[in-house]
Amino acid sequence: MIRLLLLYILALFTISVHAQTTDENPAATSWYSEPDGINWLLERYRPIYDFKPRETIASIGAGQGIREVVYSLMADSLTVYLQDVETYWLSPERLYKTLRTIYGKAGRSDCSATFKIIRGTDRDTGLPTQLFDKIIIENSLHEFDHQAIMLQSIRDNLKPGGTLFVWEEIATKPNRKHSGCRKPMFTDQSLRQLMAEHGFQFVDKTVVDPPRGSDVVYRFSF
16 A cells, blocks of 8 residues: 655644545656656666665655656655645645656555655755755756755755766756746856856756757756
8 A cells, every 4th residue: 555654844744545635636647657768767877866765855846746757656665745835736635646656557555655745945955954865956956046055955955975867957067047037047157157156066967858959967066
C-alpha cells in the first residue's frame, strides 16, 4: 500500500491509497508522469543526482512536484522537501494524486519516501538549517528576485559537505532572455561567477540532453 507522509507548513498528514479527493491531478497531463517520461528522467538524472537511501533532499522552486516524485524512485527511504513560494499545486491532496499516478505508471505499489511541503518566500527558503545532504534548483534560480539572499539561505540549509545542484538553460551569448518568463538567462561564466561570489565551489557540470545542448546541471559544494 502506498503511504505518503506530507508535512504542509506545520501540519502532518498521513494519506493511504483509499483516500478520495476531488482536486485536480497535476500529473494527469504531464509527459514526465508517463512511462517514457519517467524512464527518461531516471536515465538522465540518476547518475547526476546519485541519491542514496535515507538521504534528506530538497527541491527549491518545486512547482507541481512531478519530477521530484519521479526522483523518489531512485533510492529507498528518501526524505524529500518540496519548497516553493506558491504551494497551490503542492497541497497534500494534489501531491498524493501525483504520487499515485507516477508510482502506478512506474509499476510500483509502494512508496518508501517521505514528502514534506514547505512554503518559502523570495528571501528565505523556509527550510531547516544544516539538514540537507543535497539540494536541487531546477530551472528556477534565474527567476529569483534576490539571488544573493536566497543563496545564503540555501547555504544555511545544507549540511557541512552537502551538495547543491543547479539546472539551468544556459545561453551561449550574453543578454539573452528566457522565452517564457523573459528573465535574463545565465551564461556558463555568469552562473559560475554568481555561485563563487556566494561561497559555492564548482565541482562539475553535465549536459542533460546533448542534442539540445543548453540544459545543464551544475554541481557545487561549499
